[in-house]
Amino acid sequence: MLETDTWQIIYIPDKPPILPNQQPTVNVFASVIEPKLENTIIRRLNEVSPLENLRHVKRIQKKFLEGGCK
Incomplete structure (x- = not known):
């Protein structure tokens, strides 16, 4: 069993905010x-272009175009 009174909370600073522009x-x-x-x-x-730092990006997004094609 772990004793919680031996744990210590360490402050981890956030990334500095980046202006929209x-x-x-x-x-x-x-x-x-x-x-x-x-x-x-x-x-x-x-294989040729991994999205290492862009994990939130979707490679493919399904859209319906005019004429019924996907």
């Missing part, structure tokens, strides 16, 4: 793809 950005590309090629494209993109 100084937010870091990256260049992106967008393209329409066939849904059946999605997994192949994602695997290849992860």
Whole structure:
């Protein structure tokens, strides 16, 4: 059993706030793809260009375009 009175809380400072006009950005590309090629494209993109520091970014986002195509 662990005794909680031996634990010590250590202050961990937050990251300093970044002003909206100084937010870091990256260049992106967008393209329409066939849904059946999605997994192949994602695997290849992860090999050649991993999103190391952008874990919150989605590689693919499904949208319905005019004419009923996805």
